[in-house]
Amino acid sequence: MNMCLAVALVAAVASGAAVSAGTPEVGPRMSDAALFQALDLNRPDLAAVREAVASGDMARAKAAFAAHIRSRREPRWFIDPDARPNASGRPANPNTAEADRALRHEFTSVGISHTFGPTIDWAYNPTTQPGSPYAADHEWTWQFNRHGVWDALRRAYWDTGDEKYAREFVAELQSWVHDSPVPVDKADQAPYSRWRTIEAGIRMAGPWPNALYGFLRSPSFTDDALIDMVKSMAEHADYLMAHPTTGNWLTMECNGLFHVGVLLPEFKRSAQWREAAISRLRAELEAQVYPDGAQIELTPGYHNVALHNFVGALRLARLNGIQLPAGYQDLLERMYAYDMWAMTPDRDLPPLNDSWHVNVKAEMADGFSLFPRRRDFQWVATDGAEGTPPDHTSHLFPYAGQVIMRSGWDRDAAYLAMDAGPFGYGHQHEDKLSLIMHAFGSPLVVDAGSYAYDASEWRKYVISARGHSVISVDGLEEHRSGFPRQQYVVKEPVPIVHRFTNAMEYAAASFGEDEHEGFGPDRLRPVVWTRHVVFVKGRQHGSARPSDGPYWVVVDVLVPRDSAVHAYESTFHLACPDVAVSQQARSVVTKSTAGANIGIFPLVMPGLELEVVKGREKPTIQGWLPKGHGITGVVPAAVPTFRLKGAGRQVFLYVFSPARPGEPIPVTAVAPAEPASQGPNAADAVAATIHFSDGATHVFSMVLDEHGGAKEGPIVAERGSEALARDVAPAP
Structure with a gap:
């Protein structure tokens, strides 16, 4: 005692x-x-x-x-x-x-x-x-x-x-x-x-x-x-x-x-x-604060709980003339900066793990009051009325393993968050490589978020891999839990390949290589899954052509460690519950009447299946979103589920095409294409032709290495024109 x-x-x-x-x-x-x-x-x-x-x-x-x-x-x-x-x-x-x-x-x-x-x-x-x-x-x-x-x-x-x-x-x-x-x-x-x-x-x-x-x-x-x-x-x-x-x-x-x-x-x-x-x-x-500013629980809501308590002591000390240790206030700046760089276009934070709504404008106002030289904090706090905008758009948190891609800082910006980091010190979800997408003022691809901390099956669903946009193998879900939680705190940046340019952004990371990562309760490791994300911003010349973007290409590569046949299931959780489905194209388009919409167009591989799950309770819960953090209740959600089965390397390729409210989806179809790389690398190439409503055609191509990483590319080019963007990166 x-x-x-x-x-x-x-x-x-x-x-x-x-x-x-x-x-x-x-x-x-x-x-x-x-x-x-x-x-x-x-x-x-x-x-x-x-x-x-x-x-x-x-x-x-x-x-x-x-x-x-x-x-x-x-x-x-x-x-x-x-x-x-x-x-x-x-x-x-x-x-x-x-x-x-x-x-x-x-x-x-x-x-x-x-x-x-x-x-x-x-x-x-x-x-x-x-x-x-x-x-x-x-x-x-x-x-x-x-x-x-x-x-x-x-x-x-x-x-x-x-x-x-x-x-x-x-x-x-x-x-x-x-x-x-x-x-x-x-x-x-x-x-x-x-x-x-x-x-x-x-x-x-x-x-x-x-x-x-x-x-x-x-x-x-x-x-x-x-x-x-x-x-x-x-x-x-x-x-x-x-x-x-x-x-x-x-x-x-x-x-x-x-x-x-x-x-x-x-x-x-x-x-x-x-x-x-x-x-x-x-x-x-x-x-408990990484050098990149993220709190070690990797849960944006609890990041701000910790921040508020650090700041609460500071404000009371200031009010009463109490001197705090050297460096105390300075170390808070990176926590405020995390909020700014991770911020979604609607001035919230991505609801990773057990997170909830965070008013980033209010956080930035507090941050600016403590750090008045941070005019970018002021810009966010005032919605651009004062201050200067942040000096770059997309951002990598190398320790948190969170990748943020954005077209700009306006509320209509296209935005993607990929969670490619460690499990986290607390409030963890089984969500590695999950994606969140916003565009034109609306959330489009979402995370299941958080639920009441109760003993219900709904709580189990929300924290499971099924509640996130990830891949399962042979019916087994991502599984990282079970180790002492200090083992989920990293000392070095996590392995993520990334390249951000004016025209295109690229990031890739893997699941199944780390000793903490496996599938199912026994944490089996039959497969290494690598997710490649390509964000095509377009020519940035102000044209309103549908083919000018933005859009995303996501490539999932599954490399087995054996010669057995494996079954893969890839899910994406949509914010809009109403969708139109084309079984011929295996495509899904949301049907929101109030906000933006998104189309998901896969490259149709032999054996590719599509099912849209909505409001299912048996045999497993799928197709729901919780009503909010810390409370009970769920609402049905559309979850496109893509399936492939086979031995050896398997590849999913999908194009995500957002559209402004009331406008048609810019992408109309995705079809196979000849790879840009010929010769001995051609067998390892993944290529697709992307067709747009204005008649334009883009060609996506990349060459894979034996581990599922990028050996060449990715390349995106407009047919009959110069390359829109090129990125060559080593395997993740």
């Missing part, structure tokens, strides 16, 4: 806070005597408290300490308790709906609502009750205990001045503190816990300080309630000191610990809390 926590609990026991083995434990564990022992009573501003303690008058000491907390002007918080508006300054029609539900003890966690009676059971979970219509989801209890509803009560109190909101907060605070004593000896990360370390950190860095300062002037916030809150905050700090974890959790724990250390400087241990928190955060800026 951490020595500070041990001292605090021993003091509590010595003061009569302990209970017998058969008596329910209650909080706070810290007794009044232990509280005053923990305070630095030599501080001049605690003179009245010191005198009362010396005289043995605990009631007067508590009143004096509560009066001190109410009257102090430092430390500062982002809410000034004296700034609560009077009647004339309040909004005419405040939104108090969430706060009013809290008055009725009706709470929503992870999208699932439950109404308690007069007493709130803070360990309750409606999803695990007998007969529950929901799959078991322990996040319900955990996230309920983050106390986000207290922010709604505070806002309603400030907007209306009605004491009923303050009374409800005080009742909930005292109920929670009484029913949730801090764990002893070890962290409680189990189901039904009110003290997961992540929740402890989140509470201390937001909802609790907001409530402390927001209700501080309320007559309903009694001295007893205030003292209980301060005791519990100190217990939170000792608990977080004693039980650090790793990854994005650690950033939340340390941010919460730092907040208590800053906001309760009256405690003798406050300097230790601050120093431990900030030293851990400084070390984590090195340990």
Whole structure:
């Protein structure tokens, strides 16, 4: 046990806070005597408290300490308790709906609502009750205990001045503190816990300080309630000191610990809390952020969770004039830059792994406030009204293994993300080499995204390879999980071939070569799969011809390690559920009436089959998209599924052709072509003729090496004209 926590609990026991083995434990564990022992009573501003303690008058000491907390002007918080508006300054029609539900003890966690009676059971979970219509989801209890509803009560109190909101907060605070004593000896990360370390950190860095300062002037916030809150905050700090974890959790724990250390400087241990928190955060800026700026979980949403907690400590330190270690702020710049380079045209981030919607404009505004020389941050934050655009369009994250291709920075830009990196430190999906595509203001090829963290088959589907645009072998899906997660953190850039030019961009990577990569639960490695992606931007001369692009050519090469016949299945998840299918051409075209559309035109190889799966539950789930991160519910989605079977090397080639809203797909057909390379390399060539609606024809050609990489090319040329673009690269 951490020595500070041990001292605090021993003091509590010595003061009569302990209970017998058969008596329910209650909080706070810290007794009044232990509280005053923990305070630095030599501080001049605690003179009245010191005198009362010396005289043995605990009631007067508590009143004096509560009066001190109410009257102090430092430390500062982002809410000034004296700034609560009077009647004339309040909004005419405040939104108090969430706060009013809290008055009725009706709470929503992870999208699932439950109404308690007069007493709130803070360990309750409606999803695990007998007969529950929901799959078991322990996040319900955990996230309920983050106390986000207290922010709604505070806002309603400030907007209306009605004491009923303050009374409800005080009742909930005292109920929670009484029913949730801090764990002893070890962290409680189990189901039904009110003290997961992540929740402890989140509470201390937001909802609790907001409530402390927001209700501080309320007559309903009694001295007893205030003292209980301060005791519990100190217990939170000792608990977080004693039980650090790793990854994005650690950033939340340390941010919460730092907040208590800053906001309760009256405690003798406050300097230790601050120093431990900030030293851990400084070390984590090195340990869990790659040189390319990506956080090691490789989940853009959690990248920003970590970023917000690193920045949260920085902002509180600035507010209170606290110096942080050298280099702390500088190391944040690359995390903001990651958001900018990865950003989708709609100013979001690609939903890789367990990610969710991220407002990149808001992130860039924060980044620009910390790094005012980054005019590119300003440009994104203002949608181009101020600043300068980023100095290049497409970007490779060499450690994260994420490839971003884009035609420009406008909202109509063509955009592709390929996830070719390691499995990630946490929140992983089986999605290596999966693709995401946007064009003309619409998402077109999408990732399954994230789902509730429950035990449902839907959750299993979303994190599986079936929920992504990848290839399975002999009915077996990608499988990388099962190793200690530190093994998924790389020390060097991952093997990706890439070449970005003005006319064309190219990237290639493989699955099945790394020891962590295989197919099926036994992680079999019968095949190495290499995905080549070619982004044809066109001539860039401003012409509106359909053949001027943009479009993508994707080539999947499967090289077996044996001579057996293997069956391959390649899937792509479409944002639009309605599609038109041509079995003759094996092509699929989306039929959106509101946004852009995309056509997928494969090179028809002997034996190529096409099936569009939509809303299937048996024998395996396929053809669905989740409604959102952390919540239940799915909607049907169209998933074109291409199949090939054979021995030896097999190749899929597809052309992805996006079209503006209301316009026809520019590509009309893809057919075999003579390869550009003749002679001994011709047998290893892959070539296709791409026909466009304006009558133009492009020829794609590349020569493969024995491993499935590019030996020559790829080349894209307009028939009868010069090459549009050429790229020669070694095998990945």
